[in-house]
Amino acid sequence: MRGPGRGSGRGDPLGRPPLVLVLPAALAVLVLVVPLVAMVAETDWATLPSELASEPLRDALWLSIVTSTAAMLVCLVLGLPVAWILARVTFRGRGVLRALVTVPLVLPPVVAGIALRNAFGRTGVVGEPLLELTGFAFPFTTWGVVLAHVFVSLPFVVIAIEGALRSADPVYDAAAATLGATRWTAFRRVTVPLAMPGILAGMVLGWSRSLGEFGATITFNGNYPGTTQTMPTLIYVTRQSDQDAAQALSLVMLVMSIAVLLLLRDRWLGERSLVTP
Amino acid sequence: MTVLRSAPLVAITLALVLAACGGEGTARGDDDPQLTVLAAASLTDVFTELGEAFEADQQVEVTFSLGSSTDLAQQAADGAPGDVLATADTTSMAIADDAGVTGDVVDFAGNVLVIVTRPGNPQGIESLDDLEGVTWVRCADEVPCGRVAVELLDAAGVTADPVSLEDDVRATLDKVTSGEVDAGLVYATDAVAAGDEVTTVEVPEAADVPTTYAVTSLEQSVDAELAQAWIDLLVSDDGRQALEEAGFTVPEESQ
Amino acid sequence: MSAPTGLDVDLEVPGRVRAALTGRPGQVIALIGPNGAGKSSLVHALAGLARAEGRADLDGVDLLARSAREREVGLVFQDRALFPHLSARDNVAFGPRARGVSRRESRERADHWLARMGLAELADRRPGRLSGGQAQRVAIARALATEPRLLLLDEPMAGLDVTVAMSLRVELARHLRDYDGVTLLVTHDAIDALTLADHVVVLDEGRVAQQGRPEDVAAHPRTAHVARLVGLNVLREGDEFRSFRPRDVTVSLRRPEGSARLAWSGPVSSAQQHGDAVRLLVDTTPPLLADVTPQAATELGLEPGREVWLSVKATAVSRYGDVVAGR
Known part of the structure; x- marks a missing residue:
């Protein structure tokens, strides 16, 4: 562990952190942590094992993981180029493009679901010709779930990666060019490796967003076990009849989210020293 | 770009402001007394209509909190402010009843399931058996309309799989009216509300599994008389007529 | 390939610099002048990183008609700009690789250049674990490994302490003697110009204020900046x-x-x-x-x-x- 301020002795040489910052920070932590702790405290541990052994839970958990991971990969393949173009290419209408890409960020999920239906539903602008040509329609399929996840997660991924690319010094791109690299080579061998921590963070963000996605999915795809019923959907419909079961499912979701964050933090996100000389 | 960047902030601020303004919605107003009714979403139209007459008659302001019966019953059990709770089934009502927040429970209306199809019924669906081979939806097992649907389908021996189990009956109807599916199982009242956006196919077997709407005054009611007046309205001739027009069945003889 | 003719430049980076200069193969030209005189603009224009108008001929090739990556120009950046995620060897091998040389041969070339710079032992280190002088040597090796016909050195001694700069200067003089392309050396330091260059171009306010042999320029400075330097x-x-x-x-x-x-x-x-x-x-x-x-x-x-x-x-x-x- 190195870094300024960590040095010797007790107390920060710059003085105590001011209360005017510490108090709101403490409040923020409380607001975030108390509900989660309360949820754990309220869970009926006696019935938990039987709730967890249920087949719908296993199906939904598996479907959530599969669809979120698929959505994350799609977001990477589609989002990284968009982020690169926004960060590195100067052209008219770049601001407009960025605005367009980020709109779903501020859309309520239900609105996202309606928009998706208008585009990719059986009678949608794209969906209807697609159905006629191929016999395939997104709604009520696992593909539809992935599509909904991509729609809501992509903006997060693009923004996170664009930020990472922007903070990477463009001098390295210039150096690569003078050494004879095409922009594609520079992208592959210089830009992406340098922005990797940010790219991974963007992927985690996208994955988490997908995992929690609910409104757009249920509006666009409905809810059917094994096909479109992800964890949040299962929790939502279970809550209609059985609060205790919903409570147990929520706990699973919480534990899984924390586990994933911890795992990623140790594996990748902590490795920030790559660029510092 | 700055505008867009700050858009979420603006939205959050607005939301907070609105929440702050609206949060006291159930508090007593300045002059007119207020009646807050927690009601199942399927009662939306008929209650709104009755509410207008009630307001004029009683010089009160009626506020509705509409949602799923289970949610509302749970909220009432948790002490949510309100005077009257009207649920779309008796199971939900039991949640509030068990919590001891209810008064006398009155069954005031019934509803039956019907099949709704796209306008004109292009698939020619005539019965539950015809659901085999078409794309259709129903409510999830966990919600009242789903419990009834399962009961109905089991009794009729129908094995056709829906493509989706919706979280409430309006979502089920919505899947049909938006053209995403060919058919759906919804309440007769929803079919009436959807008008010519759907074609209704009545299901004779549904009469065997009716759903019962129950209403009660709540413990936390500030004005028990007014709450009782609302319940009285529901079982009056005017109330029964409005309910029937909306597609509900009403009990043979009440009071 | 026809016989190299060297560098013949008359170009303008609008609003920044306008300069004409020539250099024979093997010649080292020092470019001096105060901050803002246009030295870096001129260098970036020659490397293809800044838009420029006019004429820039390198061994009979029109530089301005080519993109940065197509020019046979090596640039050692002021802040070195070594790729932080690559080892010294991979940094040096980057150029040959990007120009289509096989992976193995690129590595061999890199090892060759690192050895010439006395860095054979440090080939596996990343730039973050090299000293300033070592990093600058890697940067020079990286530029030379592409076998450029024009070598641009943008303040190669900047940020190095005096003794390190001195030994690097001696070493650089040796490499530049062996190098048969044109070298353009941007510097703040009169010593660099006097010891490394055989021609000096003084830039002032975006124009060439004086040029000539280093000792003549030093003896008869015509700008306050050079006068101060010497x-x-x-x-x-x-x-x-x-x-x-x-x-x-x-x-x-x-x-x-x-x-x-x-x-x-x-x-x-x-x-x-x-x-x-x-x-x-x-x-x-x-x-x-x-x-x-x-x-x-x-x-x-x-x-x-x-x-x-x-x-x-x-x-x-x-x-x-x-x-x-x-x-």
Whole structure:
């Protein structure tokens, strides 16, 4: 562990952190942590094992993981180029493009679901010709779930990666060019490796967003076990009849989210020293 | 770009402001007394209509909190402010009843399931058996309309799989009216509300599994008389007529 | 390939710099001038990183018609710009790889260049674990590994401490002797220009103010900047320049008497140890340097802000014009 301020002795040489910052920070932590702790405290541990052994839970958990991971990969393949173009290419209408890409960020999920239906539903602008040509329609399929996840997660991924690319010094791109690299080579061998921590963070963000996605999915795809019923959907419909079961499912979701964050933090996100000389 | 960047902030601020303004919605107003009714979403139209007459008659302001019966019953059990709770089934009502927040429970209306199809019924669906081979939806097992649907389908021996189990009956109807599916199982009242956006196919077997709407005054009611007046309205001739027009069945003889 | 003809440039980066210069194969040209004179703009234009107008011919090839990656130009960046995620070897091998040389041969070339720079042992290290001097050597090796016909060195000694800079300078002189392309060396330091270059181009306010052999430019500076670099005072009157050394300047608190003297007055703006003497920068018009003994500095109370008179004997002043400094 190195870094300024960590040095010797007790107390920060710059003085105590001011209360005017510490108090709101403490409040923020409380607001975030108390509900989660309360949820754990309220869970009926006696019935938990039987709730967890249920087949719908296993199906939904598996479907959530599969669809979120698929959505994350799609977001990477589609989002990284968009982020690169926004960060590195100067052209008219770049601001407009960025605005367009980020709109779903501020859309309520239900609105996202309606928009998706208008585009990719059986009678949608794209969906209807697609159905006629191929016999395939997104709604009520696992593909539809992935599509909904991509729609809501992509903006997060693009923004996170664009930020990472922007903070990477463009001098390295210039150096690569003078050494004879095409922009594609520079992208592959210089830009992406340098922005990797940010790219991974963007992927985690996208994955988490997908995992929690609910409104757009249920509006666009409905809810059917094994096909479109992800964890949040299962929790939502279970809550209609059985609060205790919903409570147990929520706990699973919480534990899984924390586990994933911890795992990623140790594996990748902590490795920030790559660029510092 | 700055505008867009700050858009979420603006939205959050607005939301907070609105929440702050609206949060006291159930508090007593300045002059007119207020009646807050927690009601199942399927009662939306008929209650709104009755509410207008009630307001004029009683010089009160009626506020509705509409949602799923289970949610509302749970909220009432948790002490949510309100005077009257009207649920779309008796199971939900039991949640509030068990919590001891209810008064006398009155069954005031019934509803039956019907099949709704796209306008004109292009698939020619005539019965539950015809659901085999078409794309259709129903409510999830966990919600009242789903419990009834399962009961109905089991009794009729129908094995056709829906493509989706919706979280409430309006979502089920919505899947049909938006053209995403060919058919759906919804309440007769929803079919009436959807008008010519759907074609209704009545299901004779549904009469065997009716759903019962129950209403009660709540413990936390500030004005028990007014709450009782609302319940009285529901079982009056005017109330029964409005309910029937909306597609509900009403009990043979009440009071 | 036809015989190399070297560099022949007359180009303009609009709003920044306009310069004409030529260089024979094997020649080292020092580009000096104050900050903002346009040195880096010129270098970036030649490397293809900045848009430029005019003409830039390198061994018969029109540089401006090619993108940066198509030019046979090597650039050593001011801040080195080594790829932080690649080892020294992979940094050097990057150029050959990008130009289509096989992975293995690229690595061999990289090892060859690192060995020439005396860095064979450090080939597996990342730039973050190299000292400033080592990193600069890797940067030079990286630029040379692409076998450029024009080598651009943008302040290669910047940020290095004096001893490191000195040894690197010696080493660089050796490599540049072996190099058969044209070298353009941007520097702030008169020593670099005098020891490494055989031609000096002085840029000032986006124009070429003077060029010639290093010793001529040093002896007869025509810009205040170069005069300061070589430690001379220079005065300009029309096309004629007069220069004199700081140690020939007499400092007094009163107006000096005597006829054959030039005299100025102004406040001392700085006083610094310079060899055995104290070097004063006096805010006259133009600002002038004067060396005094430490004793004199103490006796006269020569602190910043003190009003002083400077004078110099006419016999200590050398006069020159276009003829002397000519191209």
